Structure formats: C-alpha cells, structure tokens
Amino acid sequence: MNAIVDTATAPTSTAEIIAHCQALFDDLNFTAARAWKNAVPGRKVVGFLPVYAPLELIHAAGCLPLGLFGGGDRMEVIHGDAYYQSYICRIPRSTVELGVTGRLDFVDGMIFPFVCDVIRNLSGMWKIMFPNVWSKFFDTPQNFDPEIGGRYYAAELQELREGLQALTGRTISDDDIRRSIALYNDNRRLVRAVYDFRARTPWKAPTSEVYLLMRAGLMMEVEEHNRLLSAYLAAAEAEDRPKRDNVRIAVYGSFCEQPPLNLIKSVEMAGCYVVEDDYALVNRFLTEDVPVEGDPIAALARAYIETSVETSCKYVPREEDKGKFHIEQVKKARAEGVIYATPSFCDPALLDRPMICRRLTEAGIPHIAFKYAENSGQMQPIREQAGTFADSLKLWS
Amino acid sequence: MSEAVKEPSMLLQKEMIAKNYDAITSKHQSGRKVSSTFVPGNLNELLASFGILNNLPEINAIQNGMRKLSGDYILEAEKSGHSEDVCTYVKADIGMMGKGNIAPNGKPFPDPDVLLLSYTGCYTFMKWFELLREEYKCPTLMLHVPYEGDGHSTKNMRDYIVSQLKEVIIPGLEQVSGVKFDIDRLREALRNSAKAEDDLVWVLEQGKRTPSPIDAYFGGVYYIGPIFTAFRGTPEAIAYYQALRKEVQARIDAGVGPVTPDGSNFSDQKYRLVVEGPPNWTSFRDFWKMFYDEGAVVVASSYTKVGGMYDLGFRHDPDHPLESLADYCLGCYTNRNLPTRVDILTKYVEDYQADGLLINSIKSCNSFSAGQLMIMKEVERRTSKPGAFIETDLVDPRYFSAANVKNRLESYFQMIEQKRRGAARAA
Amino acid sequence: MTEIVTAGIDIGSGCVKTVLFRVNGDHVEWLDKETARIRNRDPFQLADEIYDAMLKRAGLARSEVAYAASTGDAEALRFATGHFYSMTTHGRGAVFLNPDARAVLDIGALNGRAIKVDGSGKVLSYKMTSQCASGSGQFLENIARYLGIAQDEIGTLSQAADNPEKVSSICAVLAETDVINMVSRGISASNILKGIHVSMAARLAKLLKSIGARDGMVQMTGGLALDVGLVDALGEALAQEKVSLVAASHPDAIYAGAIGAALWGAFRHEKLSRLEVLAA
Amino acid sequence: MRCFIGIDLGSTTTKAVVMDENLDVLGRGITNSRSNYDTAAAVSKQEALIDTRLTLFRRALASVPSVAGEVDTILADLERNFRHIQFLEQLEDLERTAIANIKGPRFAGRERAVVDVLEETFRRLRAQSAALFIPGARRKSDFFRDLAGSDFMHVGETVCREAGLGFDVILNVYDKSILEVENRPPAGDMEGKFIRALEKGTMDAGAIAEPVRAALAIPLEETYVVGTGYGRVRLPFPKEHIRSEILCHGLGAHMMYPGTRTVLDIGGQDTKGIQVDAAGIVENFQMNDRCAAGCGRYLGYIADEMNMGLHELGPLAMASTKQVRINSTCTVFAGAELRDRLALGEKREDILAGLHRAIILRAMSILSRAGGVKDQFTFTGGVAKNEAAVRELRKLIKENYGDVEININPDSIYTGALGAATFAVRAVVN
Numbered sequence A: 001m002n003a004i005v006d007t008a009t010a011p012t013s014t015a016e017i018i019a020h021c022q023a024l025f026d027d028l029n030f031t032a033a034r035a036w037k038n039a040v041p042g043r044k045v046v047g048f049l050p051v052y053a054p055l056e057l058i059h060a061a062g063c064l065p066l067g068l069f070g071g072g073d074r075m076e077v078i079h080g081d082a083y084y085q086s087y088i089c090r091i092p093r094s095t096v097e098l099g100v101t102g103r104l105d106f107v108d109g110m111i112f113p114f115v116c117d118v119i120r121n122l123s124g125m126w127k128i129m130f131p132n133v134w135s136k137f138f139d140t141p142q143n144f145d146p147e148i149g150g151r152y153y154a155a156e157l158q159e160l161r162e163g164l165q166a167l168t169g170r171t172i173s174d175d176d177i178r179r180s181i182a183l184y185n186d187n188r189r190l191v192r193a194v195y196d197f198r199a200r201t202p203w204k205a206p207t208s209e210v211y212l213l214m215r216a217g218l219m220m221e222v223e224e225h226n227r228l229l230s231a232y233l234a235a236a237e238a239e240d241r242p243k244r245d246n247v248r249i250a251v252y253g254s255f256c257e258q259p260p261l262n263l264i265k266s267v268e269m270a271g272c273y274v275v276e277d278d279y280a281l282v283n284r285f286l287t288e289d290v291p292v293e294g295d296p297i298a299a300l301a302r303a304y305i306e307t308s309v310e311t312s313c314k315y316v317p318r319e320e321d322k323g324k325f326h327i328e329q330v331k332k333a334r335a336e337g338v339i340y341a342t343p344s345f346c347d348p349a350l351l352d353r354p355m356i357c358r359r360l361t362e363a364g365i366p367h368i369a370f371k372y373a374e375n376s377g378q379m380q381p382i383r384e385q386a387g388t389f390a391d392s393l394k395l396w397s
Numbered sequence B: 001m002s003e004a005v006k007e008p009s010m011l012l013q014k015e016m017i018a019k020n021y022d023a024i025t026s027k028h029q030s031g032r033k034v035s036s037t038f039v040p041g042n043l044n045e046l047l048a049s050f051g052i053l054n055n056l057p058e059i060n061a062i063q064n065g066m067r068k069l070s071g072d073y074i075l076e077a078e079k080s081g082h083s084e085d086v087c088t089y090v091k092a093d094i095g096m097m098g099k100g101n102i103a104p105n106g107k108p109f110p111d112p113d114v115l116l117l118s119y120t121g122c123y124t125f126m127k128w129f130e131l132l133r134e135e136y137k138c139p140t141l142m143l144h145v146p147y148e149g150d151g152h153s154t155k156n157m158r159d160y161i162v163s164q165l166k167e168v169i170i171p172g173l174e175q176v177s178g179v180k181f182d183i184d185r186l187r188e189a190l191r192n193s194a195k196a197e198d199d200l201v202w203v204l205e206q207g208k209r210t211p212s213p214i215d216a217y218f219g220g221v222y223y224i225g226p227i228f229t230a231f232r233g234t235p236e237a238i239a240y241y242q243a244l245r246k247e248v249q250a251r252i253d254a255g256v257g258p259v260t261p262d263g264s265n266f267s268d269q270k271y272r273l274v275v276e277g278p279p280n281w282t283s284f285r286d287f288w289k290m291f292y293d294e295g296a297v298v299v300a301s302s303y304t305k306v307g308g309m310y311d312l313g314f315r316h317d318p319d320h321p322l323e324s325l326a327d328y329c330l331g332c333y334t335n336r337n338l339p340t341r342v343d344i345l346t347k348y349v350e351d352y353q354a355d356g357l358l359i360n361s362i363k364s365c366n367s368f369s370a371g372q373l374m375i376m377k378e379v380e381r382r383t384s385k386p387g388a389f390i391e392t393d394l395v396d397p398r399y400f401s402a403a404n405v406k407n408r409l410e411s412y413f414q415m416i417e418q419k420r421r422g423a424a425r426a427a
Numbered sequence C: 001m002t003e004i005v006t007a008g009i010d011i012g013s014g015c016v017k018t019v020l021f022r023v024n025g026d027h028v029e030w031l032d033k034e035t036a037r038i039r040n041r042d043p044f045q046l047a048d049e050i051y052d053a054m055l056k057r058a059g060l061a062r063s064e065v066a067y068a069a070s071t072g073d074a075e076a077l078r079f080a081t082g083h084f085y086s087m088t089t090h091g092r093g094a095v096f097l098n099p100d101a102r103a104v105l106d107i108g109a110l111n112g113r114a115i116k117v118d119g120s121g122k123v124l125s126y127k128m129t130s131q132c133a134s135g136s137g138q139f140l141e142n143i144a145r146y147l148g149i150a151q152d153e154i155g156t157l158s159q160a161a162d163n164p165e166k167v168s169s170i171c172a173v174l175a176e177t178d179v180i181n182m183v184s185r186g187i188s189a190s191n192i193l194k195g196i197h198v199s200m201a202a203r204l205a206k207l208l209k210s211i212g213a214r215d216g217m218v219q220m221t222g223g224l225a226l227d228v229g230l231v232d233a234l235g236e237a238l239a240q241e242k243v244s245l246v247a248a249s250h251p252d253a254i255y256a257g258a259i260g261a262a263l264w265g266a267f268r269h270e271k272l273s274r275l276e277v278l279a280a
Numbered sequence D: 001m002r003c004f005i006g007i008d009l010g011s012t013t014t015k016a017v018v019m020d021e022n023l024d025v026l027g028r029g030i031t032n033s034r035s036n037y038d039t040a041a042a043v044s045k046q047e048a049l050i051d052t053r054l055t056l057f058r059r060a061l062a063s064v065p066s067v068a069g070e071v072d073t074i075l076a077d078l079e080r081n082f083r084h085i086q087f088l089e090q091l092e093d094l095e096r097t098a099i100a101n102i103k104g105p106r107f108a109g110r111e112r113a114v115v116d117v118l119e120e121t122f123r124r125l126r127a128q129s130a131a132l133f134i135p136g137a138r139r140k141s142d143f144f145r146d147l148a149g150s151d152f153m154h155v156g157e158t159v160c161r162e163a164g165l166g167f168d169v170i171l172n173v174y175d176k177s178i179l180e181v182e183n184r185p186p187a188g189d190m191e192g193k194f195i196r197a198l199e200k201g202t203m204d205a206g207a208i209a210e211p212v213r214a215a216l217a218i219p220l221e222e223t224y225v226v227g228t229g230y231g232r233v234r235l236p237f238p239k240e241h242i243r244s245e246i247l248c249h250g251l252g253a254h255m256m257y258p259g260t261r262t263v264l265d266i267g268g269q270d271t272k273g274i275q276v277d278a279a280g281i282v283e284n285f286q287m288n289d290r291c292a293a294g295c296g297r298y299l300g301y302i303a304d305e306m307n308m309g310l311h312e313l314g315p316l317a318m319a320s321t322k323q324v325r326i327n328s329t330c331t332v333f334a335g336a337e338l339r340d341r342l343a344l345g346e347k348r349e350d351i352l353a354g355l356h357r358a359i360i361l362r363a364m365s366i367l368s369r370a371g372g373v374k375d376q377f378t379f380t381g382g383v384a385k386n387e388a389a390v391r392e393l394r395k396l397i398k399e400n401y402g403d404v405e406i407n408i409n410p411d412s413i414y415t416g417a418l419g420a421a422t423f424a425v426r427a428v429v430n
C-alpha cells in the first residue's frame, strides 16, 4: 500500500484524492495506520467504533484515533459469525473478525462508544478476547441537564483522559486538549463545507466520493484530513461534471453499521442525488465549534449536551422535539425526500423509524425505508425501491 | 390442553397480580395514579411512597404471551410500521394498544399518568417509552443508569443516578401524584424489600441440593414474580416469600423435586442445568415439558436475576435509601458487563454442581443475546462442562420451533449421558 | 396531439411480458400482448423474440414504436427507450386494468410489493417484502409441484379447504420440510395450500396496512393474481383486519407492469416532444 | 445371518447401513426422503440389503477360482443389470399410474391425446433407459425420481411439441404420479430380480450361478434397528431405538477414522460441527441456527435453477478461474443471486465457485463456534461428495488451522447411518 499522499504540496484532482481514500478504505490491514505508528517509536493507536467518541482527547494524548466501522462487503467473516446469532447485525461480527484475524494487533486501545446493547456487550467481549488491549465502554449521558448529565459527562471524560494517560504514559495538559479542539473545529468546519458544497451542486460531489473522503478521514491524522478536505473542495469546485436529471434526497438511519459502497452508488444510479446523510456521523456529531477557552473538558461536555445531533442512540427529552433535527436538516439541504436506510436487525434505528417517519409525514416530506447489511450483495431490490422513489418524485412533484 | 397444576404459592401470586390489575384498571374510581416502568431497575418502593400504582409493560407482554395473544399483537405492530427485526416485547405492547389495550382482567387499561423510564441494562427501554410517550403524551421521567462497562460501578455513576433521583424523578413524581416526598415511607418500604429478598435468596439457593426442590427457571419465573414487579417493598411480598419458603422446605423434608404442571413431583432428576437467558412464553408449558420429560432440572438461572442480584449480597438499605436504589439499578444482571456475566455463570455451574450451561438465546433481546456464544465458550472452557445453545423468542410464536429446540435438547442430554457412560467405563 | 405506438417490456424473475399500445391523448387502445416463461433461458434474448413476434403480428416495425419502455429487471435491455421502476409501472397498470383501484399488490415469483396509488396511477407510497421468501410465488410453485398439483389447480383446491394448516416457518427451506411433514401426517393438499395462502395473505395484508391503504379497491397484479385461492385468502385476511379494502384480480393482471411501462412511456414521450417543441 | 441396521432419515436423503456383529459393514443403501417416512426408511433399508447381497456374492465368488481377478467386473455387471431391471419396473409403475391419473375436467375431451403423448414418452424413455446403465454412464442422480424426472422433462417436452400439446399438462400428471409411485412401499422379490439380472448378464453365468444362488439363499434377519436423523421422531420405532444424529455422526466418523477429533457434517438442512474424544464420544457440538442458509439444499436450489444435476455442480465449479464473491447464502434467494450475477456478465463456473466458497465459509463459522478444528478432521454428509466444496474446505482449513489431516470418505454420506448401526450392534452385543 502506498504511504500517505502529501496533499500539502501536491494539489490533486478529485480522482486522485478519492483513489487515495478508496485505497485506505479498502485496506483491511490498516497499512497506513501501522506505518503511522511505526514512524515514531512509542506512538499508540486507539480504535473507536461508531457513533461518536471525543477524538480530541485521543488526539491530545498523541494517539491516532482509528475509526473501525466494520469490515464492509470485502471481508470474509468466518470467526466473527461464530460469535453471533443470525439475528444480530453485521458490524460486531466483522469487527470481531478484524480482531481475531490479527488485523488489529497494532491497536493499543479501543473505545466502544454508547450506541446500543450490541456494541456495549462487544466491549466486554473485547476484554475477554484481548486482555492486553486497553478498552473502554464509553457511556455518554442521556440526561441533558448541564448540572446533572453535564457534570457526569465531564467526570467520564476526565476518567477517559486518565485512562489515556495511563496508556501512553504522558500527561495530557489542558493546552494539549485545547490545541486538539481547535484542529477538530477546523475539521468540523471543512466537513460542513463539503456537505454544503454537495447540497449546492450534488453532481459535482457524488455521495460515494464524499463518503470515501469522510471514511478515510477517520483513519488518518486530523491535520492530514483537513488538508485533504480543502484539496477536495478546491478540485471539485474546479471540475466540470455533467448534471443529471436526478432527485435530491437525504439518507438517514445509517449512523452505525455502514451500507456497502455499492449500495451508496446504486441509490445514485437509480436517480437520486444524496444531499444529506448520517453516514459515519462522528465528524458531524457536534454541530458547532467547541470553545477553545476555559476548561476544555467542560467545553467538550457542554458541546455534547447542547450542540450534538439528534440520532437514534440519544434520548430526546421532549416529545415535541423528536425528529425535529432531521426535518430542519432536510429543509436546509433542500432535499425532496428521505430514504430511511437502516442496517437489518438494528434496534435503535428500526425502533426510531416509525417515529421519525411520522414526523416526516407531518412535515409533508416524502420518504421510503429499506434495510441493508454491510455485506449486502443484491442491489436489485435497492435500485427498485430507490428508483421508484425517484420516479415518483420526478413524475409527480 | 388440561389445566396446569399450580402450587399454593403460584395461586397466591396469581391473586396478587389480579389484584394489582384491578387496582390499575379501576384508577378512575379510586383516583390513584398509575405509572409504567420496567422490571430491571424499577423503583417500586419510591413509586409506592407516592401512592402510585405500578404497571409493567414487560409483565403485560408476558401475560399476553402465555395467553397466546401476543402473536396477533406483534402482527398488529408490524402492520403499523414496526420491523420484524426488533424486540417483540415492544411490539406486543404497541400491538396491544392498537387492539384496545385490554388488561388481563378484561377491562381496558387506563392511560398511565407517568412513564418512569428506568433505563437500566437495555437500550430498547429508551425507544419503547419514546414510542409510548408519543401515544400518551404524558410526563416521562428518564433515569439513566450507566452501564458497568468495566465490571464495577463508580462513584460518578452512583452520584449521577442519585442526582437524577433528587432533581428529576422525585420532583416529577411529586408533581404527578400531588404527594410530598416522604423519605420515611421510602425507608419503610425498603425495609420490607430487604426482608422478602432474604427469603427469595434462600429459596433460590436450595437449587444446590440433590434432588433440587426447585426448578430455578420454569419454577423460578414464579418465584421472582412478586419481587420483580409491583410488590417489592410491600407486606404482601413478605407474606408470599414466607409461604414459598415453607413450600420449598416441605419438599426438602420429603426429599422430592419441584412440582410440574402435570402435577407430579419431578424427583428423578438426571441432568442439572444452569440456564442463561429469558424463557419463551408462548409455548412455556411445552418448553418446560421438554426438560422434565428428559429428566432435566434447572438448578440456577440468570433470568431470575434481571430484577436484582440479591444472591450476590445486595439488599435494599433503609439507611441509605437513594444510594441503595442507585446501587440496585446498577447491579441488575443485564447492566453487568460480559466478563462479569461469565464469572457469575461459571460460579453457578460450579456451586450448583450442574452438568453444564444451557443458553436460551432470545431473538428479541440484544441486551441478553449479543455475546452469548462467547459466554458459552468461556463458561465451557472454565468449567470443562459442555454447553448448549437453543434459539427461541419471548413472545413471538413464529420463532418457537418446537422440533428444532427438542432436537438440540435431546442431543445435548444424550451427549451428557454418553459422556457419563464413557467416564464410567474408563473408571 | 399525435397518435403514437408505445410498448412495455417487463422482465420478471419468472416470466417476460410485453404489450403494445396505441395512444392518442386520453384515447388508449391496447393492441397486443405476449408472455413467455423464462425457465433457464436468457431473459433478454427471450424479450427480443417475443417483442418481435408481437410486432410482427401487429404489422409494425421496431422503428414505428415511439417509446419502448422497460420495467422489472430490464434496466439493461438494449432496445428500450427508457426504464421505469416496477412499482411505478404496476401502479399505472393496475389503474388501467381497474380504474377504481387505489392500492396494488404485485406478487411475483420472488418479491411482493404493495403500492398505494391515486386515480391516475400515481404512486403515493409503497413497500416491498424482503429477505425470507416463504411467501413468494416461487415457493408456492415448488410446493405445488411437490404435491403434484398444476398451477391452475392451486386456486380451486385451496378454496375447497376445510381446515387449513398454518405454515409457521418464515424460511422457505424449512417451510418446505414443514409441508412434507404435513403430507406425512395426512393433511390434505387443499388444507396445505390454503394454509400457505393464509400465511401469504397475512403478510400481504400487513404490507398493505403498512403503506397506509385503509379502504377502496386493491388490484392484484403479477402472476399470483391469477391464483383465486390467494385472492380469497387475501379477502379473508382483509376482512379480519376490519379494513374496508376489497381485493380484485384481473385476467390480464400479469401484464400490469408492462402496461404501466407502455403508458408512462407515452406520457414521457409526450412530455419530451413538448420540451423539444419548446426548445425549437 | 444377524443383521444390525442403522437408518438415518435425513431431510433430503434417507440412508441405511447394514452391519454384522463384528461391526463390519455389509451394505449401504440410499434413497431420497419423501413425505412417507416409513417408505423412505423401508426403501433405504431394502437398498442396503441389496448391497448386502452384493457383498455376500463377493464373498461367495472369492472361493471360485475360475473368476479370480474378474469379480469386480462381474459384480458391476450384475448390479447394473439389476438396476436396469429395477428401473424398468418402476417406470412401468409410473406409466400405469400416470395414465390412471388422466381424468377430471382438466383433461375433458383431451384424454386420448394425453394418453398418446404419455405412451409415446414412456416408450422413448424405455428405449433410452439402457444407456443409463451402460458401464461408465454419467447419471444426474441415482434416485428414480430424478432419473425418470429429468428424462421425462426432456422427452416429454419434445413429444408434446410434436403433438401440439401444452407441456404443463403432462408435467402435472408426472408430478402427481411420481408422488404416488414414490410413496408406495418398495416392491418385493429382490431375489427374483437378481436371478433375472444374472441371466441377462454378459458374463458366463455357468461358473457363478451356483455361488450366487447360494448367497441369495442366506436369510438376512433384522436383529436390531436404530434410527437417527432429522426425521427420526417420526420413525415407527420405540424410543430406545432412536439416537440423536449428533451422536450418530460422531460415532460414525469415529468408526471410519478412529483418530477423528472434529467432524463437520453438511446435510440438506443443517450443518453441524462436532468434537469427539478418542472413544467417539461427543464432547461438544454446534449446529446452524434456524436459518437454513448455506446448507445442502442450497446446492439443490442452484442445481434446479441451472437445470443441472447435483453431481454436476462440483465439476463445473472446479473449472472456474476467477471466483465471484457471493455474500448471501440464503437458499431461497440463491436463484436470484445467480441471475443477478449472470446478468452482470459473470461466468457460470465462476459464480458456482463463489457459491461453493460461501457455503464453506458458513461451515467454517459453525466449526469455529463448536471450538475450532482439531486433528484429525472428518468431513461427512452429502456435500462431502462435492469436489468444489471439498477444495474450498481444504484451503480454508489450512489457512485457519494449519496442517490438519483431513478425512473424506467416499461413503461419507452414510456416516450417520453407520453410527446408528454401530449403536444397534452395541445394543445387542454389549
């Protein structure tokens, strides 16, 4: 595998940038992350699962946060299936497979953020399977009162900080964290810029590209991702691509186990431009900048409490707010409809689905729903459903 | 099907449950308030101290499962847009609402006055009550109980729960009930709880005897009934457990096993099992029969710990009321991390001298099921006793394949038998 | 408004269907139809053959067809002018066959689809069955063959059932064994078939409900619409649901997709020519 | 002589093994499972007894000096003739049944035409039948249902076309009749058929007639029968005559290869991983869950879809040079997946290779669930007959568990029945 492209000096075309991202995405041996680790003795890599982890802390500890979002459709899962019944979603299996086949043997720590009971239990399995890897189940608050949930969360962040200090053997100063927050603020701004760009000119930024760009970003240093994002924005803006007679849609429900790339492409092929989505939410989880002044831990906690997205793994304290976030985003991105695409057997998303869809209906936003698995092979039913949706938006609205 | 034979304690419990349903369905006459809340992490003593009645949707789902209504309810929920993939307790509950919301006593359930979302050990709870909230538009109080990811609770977790109790739950309940919080009433209830808990633990531990005078799974679900539901902290529960204890003592004295639904004492116990996971409710008796027909008795189970792990020493403590409620919530079985579950089950297999661990994996329940295959492997490795794995569902009759389950159980029992003979021959 | 000829080609997993229409504004004339079972043949080649056979009968050349619209699995059909997805076309086809239809159930060899439409055949909402397939036409066909029953006998036999035996398995493979077990227990073919119909109907009723169809006429399309046993079972399931939906079939139901394609083709052709006129 | 019989009533096939009291296998028989379980058991038992006779012939001929070195040829010839006679007999039954089934409104006015077509079809079938039984003939299957069925489709379609009659009518008559024929208890008089086969044979009957007749005269008494397999609960046996298939597979594998520690069985509807100890006692097992994805029936669906025999799938897949990745092993959608891939322009053999790999990947998961693979490893069940599946399995075992000795017996499909027969012997002899 190639070493990391120096995007700082080489302004590249979208094709080059995306090829680089695709290579990172396809590489289930994480060669680039291994190279990063080996480049400087003592470096540590900390893996994290969907849907949100405070990457700022990992970065401040001098570690590489490595996003682990399953094995996609390219991995043959043998041992992973031995740990799960058929009615459990795919992502924990392929994650276990990555672990037991030694592909993660360079990962020094693992963070299992709170998404659902499956990931929660996986954190315990990891402790049994890999007793020498530092691992942490990271339970974020479901109480959004700064004095209750906020205080609890700050203490949890502090505990995480201490865990990372123990792992790396170095202290993480408040300034370290502030510096990381600033870099991630840049990242969030650039990510939003790419999303805005796509919403404006979706034919210039196909979703499969945006997706690869974001996924690859979770496997590299944030500084590099920031450069890559800027380069992509510049290149995509400059390139002329044909505009097709597609409809504009938003995709929700895919915050954890990711759909196969072919599915993302199929939706577009069937006549839909994706202008908003919740794929790999991590880098869009906080919707605003985190203040760099004052107590950085408190700032992170506050940002989570006050400016994080609505998603299925978070409690919505007020009934009337349910689905509000989605509707606002749909309007902002000027999407004509919503595809609620969830992994099979994903309780959080599937139990949320009726509630969110009801709200969409109330708001007059057309929507359809289907399920997928990260290794879905048959795209025909997907094309048919997405295609009919596109037909209907095109012919009659 | 002939009427199942029931022991006196079961009849007593049946009466208690009926009385509670009557109290719930007559709330408009009595003017009492009704809450909905979940079994794991339920705050029955606290509710009782406000005079609020407790209606547990999981128990309703079980009742509907046993009365063969759940299948239709689940279909009803699926028709309204719920996925086939998700927890069937939720769908049975939602479907029941869709079909008139009739309580087991034949009267309509009144709308709850408050949803007490004690979010302990299961993610689905959160969605479940978001869904109910949408329906009832009633006050919803969320108590977030953090998961013991590292195998133990921390001070931060406990403080977090206690502050939620103080700032959210208690003021919320005061408002709903119009009653001022009275810590002494709470203490009194907690004192009652601890008494009943002592007797429950005694009963469950009798599974260590040979023959076992109890069945800690099929019988066990009756033993835990009152203390896991609306009766913890009440004098009725104390009386129930005294009666149960007497009943079990009588069997010990007679040297006989538990009573089966056929009415016979099941004393010819060939296999002793530890069972992990909830039972199937839609074919409960058939399922049970597959065990005692083959001579298998369950000596310990994890399902009887979902509403509190009293056998590991926890007791509600009148001297530290809110802290002990926090500890109770944190310590429920499904709020323990996987390595701890392995430790507990391993200990059961050893302490109860079981032939092995049997897992009944429930399609509905990710909280229990995700990771059970690893639990089995680990327990097998540590105890050198073979495990077995069967798959059913709680209340979805479509997922109970009798032939399939029977085949696996028989194979498992025959394997234990063959191993024993092999060992005898070698000796 | 000019008179044009349009064609619809529907490649399914079991059969290829083609139709030919003459359209002049609101005046629609159905010229011809043709169907062929795929049975291990190359469906595209088959489509070529029967399309040409149909044109030949009508005395038309390919070039005289203004819009050849494909649907079903025919995105890659070379001679098609454009493609519409099957729920778009089944909706339109159903309304053509039965102007009162406000919902459509398309039950083909592998998938079932429920579609809610308005009076013009416009799709309002829809849903497809997915994954496990014991409720599919293919499954019914396999069982019928196993029982030694011809396809057109299934319906009447099922109607004669007195005590249908439920098929509980969701997996077609396991359901197959269930059925074999039933035969070995001496359950009659009538009761077995009806049992399958009942479970299929339950799923389909569920599908209909989930798209929000509550009252009016449900037009069944696709091959299984011809199965009177299934139509009856669906009627019963809907009655049980206490919805005022009425299930109806049509002898040409299997052509619904192709019809819809041809008609949307005409619609699209007209729109495109209008755009051209505007551009010119 | 005393015969101990094990019957494995599987979801796809029913197998029987006959053993003597020294645990030597005398005969094996197999048939397709069908709705009448008693008949399936009886047919497989009869087939095993036929095979037992052949063993007895072999023993008898061993002492005839003039045929030394030719025994194999003689016996093969004898068996082929026997099979042909048996086939013709069943074909006749089928024809009679089919013609009797031509009644009712569907045939109104067309009876004569349908009968003509049927008679013509069967005439051609009979004429062709000899080719099925010439030395070295490749057959789609050994079961009458499949043999008669595939030829019937072929010939019937042609005859119908010539007669201008729809094939569906005939097909239905066939489906109905084969069901009846199959569920009739097996015809008796095995001895008579052997005599006729002997007479029809190309070999010199003089030297062998005597010993063969003598061997035919030995009474075969059914001393003890043990049933196992998926359908065992429906066998008309008392409970102590029934063993779980897990135990039988474990023991059967142990009987064939005493060094076996891990057994993989892929049958029609289930896949099992079994660990056994040095005495053949099961230590642990895992089966696929309620989903039948990736089991033998999957190959059946694929074969149907491709209009091929099960025998032919493996060899075609072996011809692949570029495996296509298949992710879903859902049996029902196998056909759809296949069509999807064909539509994308993939080659049949490459898709097939991918399908075989998918099945084996699933089996590997079950093995992993059952505690991995230990030396020696034995692969049993119908799918073990499939060379492409075996190739993938060998590859994956090596990649995941290193150098493990892998046993695959040509008679692996009988493993469960072998275990059951062993239990039968043990029940009486020990």
Ligand SMILES: Nc1ncnc2c1ncn2[C@@H]1O[C@H](COP(=O)(O)OP(=O)(O)O)[C@@H](O)[C@H]1O
Pocket: C011, C012, C013, C014, C015, C016, C072, C107, C108, C109, C110, C111, C137, C138, C141, C151, C152, C154, C221, C222, C223, C224, C225, C226, C227, C254
């Ligand atoms: N007369 C009939 N009675 C019952 N079923 C029929 C009849 N004709 C066709 N079918 C069924 O219809 C299915 C084909 O329907 P179709 O709508 O063409 O499906 P697809 O579009 O998937 O090919 C076949 O599975 C067949 O079993």
Ligand SMILES: Nc1ncnc2c1ncn2[C@@H]1O[C@H](COP(=O)(O)OP(=O)(O)O)[C@@H](O)[C@H]1O
Pocket: D009, D010, D011, D012, D013, D014, D033, D229, D230, D266, D267, D268, D269, D270, D295, D296, D297, D298, D299, D300, D310, D311, D314, D380, D381, D382, D383, D384, D385, D386, D413
């Ligand atoms: N000759 C053969 N070549 C390849 N595969 C075969 C052959 N015979 C049987 N099979 C496979 O074996 C499966 C049946 O296996 P078997 O062990 O008999 O199953 P069961 O015990 O469940 O009936 C069939 O579904 C088929 O896939």
Ligand code: SF4
Pocket: A089, A090, A091, A092, A115, A116, A117, A118, A119, A256, A257, A343, A345, A346, A347, A348, A349
């Ligand atoms: S896909 Fe859904 S069920 Fe699976 S781990 Fe993620 S959130 Fe949980």
Ligand code: SF4
Pocket: B087, B088, B089, B090, B121, B122, B123, B124, B125, B364, B365, B366, B367, B368, B394
């Ligand atoms: S997922 Fe499990 S614990 Fe949660 S509600 Fe369902 S059955 Fe109960």
Ligand code: SF4
Pocket: C131, C132, C133, C134, C170, C171, C172, C173, C174, D290, D291, D292, D293, D294, D329, D330, D331, D332, D333
């Ligand atoms: S249960 Fe059956 S139909 Fe469903 S996925 Fe498995 S094999 Fe396919």
